[in-house]
Amino acid sequence: MKISINRLRDSGKTEFPFSYDLDLHDLECSYDRPFRDPVHVSGVLADRAGILELTLEIEAPVTTQCARCGKEIHFMHRTETKNVVSDQELSNDSDEEIIYLKSDEIELDEIVSSSLLLSMDMVYLCSEDCKGLCSECGADLNLGPCGCKKEIDPRLAKLKDLLEK
Ligand SMILES: [Zn+2]
Ligand SMILES: [Zn+2]
Numbered sequence: 001m002k003i004s005i006n007r008l009r010d011s012g013k014t015e016f017p018f019s020y021d022l023d024l025h026d027l028e029c030s031y032d033r034p035f036r037d038p039v040h041v042s043g044v045l046a047d048r049a050g051i052l053e054l055t056l057e058i059e060a061p062v063t064t065q066c067a068r069c070g071k072e073i074h075f076m077h078r079t080e081t082k083n084v085v086s087d088q089e090l091s092n093d094s095d096e097e098i099i100y101l102k103s104d105e106i107e108l109d110e111i112v113s114s115s116l117l118l119s120m121d122m123v124y125l126c127s128e129d130c131k132g133l134c135s136e137c138g139a140d141l142n143l144g145p146c147g148c149k150k151e152i153d154p155r156l157a158k159l160k161d162l163l164e165k
Contacts, residue, residue, distance in 0.1 A: 052085040067123035068132035079119035
């Protein structure tokens with residue numbers, strides 16, 4: 001979706017709210033394509049005494065795999081961003097990101113996909129205490145012990161004792 005800044009300025013209003021769904025199923029994130037379902041975007045472009053501010057709220061249903069056991073996981077990821085939009089160089093003395101415009105239109109889709117990617121974690125787990133897979137036989141250890149004997153180096157075993165005290 002594109003927003004025309006001239007249209008906002010010509011309308012005589014100071015705020016232009018919008019919301020739409022964006023298909024990002026091709027977008028890659030950590031060697032995965034986790035956005036199978038449409039991402040919902042809502043936001044406001046506001047003219048604050050000549051300074052344009054773009055606020056975005058992104059709601060993305062995520063489908064990915066647990067980094068330890070490989071189980072498919074689903075959750076709703078939410079992120080918010082606030083950017084200043086400008087067609088000229090501004091001195092950036094605030095924490096806000098500045099989006100420089102090449103025309104009078106803001107390309108929302110690019111801003112949404114890059115904000116979304118920045119807000120994602122590198123890895124996700126099915127649960128904080130996921131036990132993962134056995135390195136010997138590949139069994140899912142969340143379902144119970146697999147029966148493999150884990151030979152622990154006696155020197156490491158001593159260290160383990162120390163750490164557990
Ligand atoms: Zn897991
Ligand atoms: Zn095993």
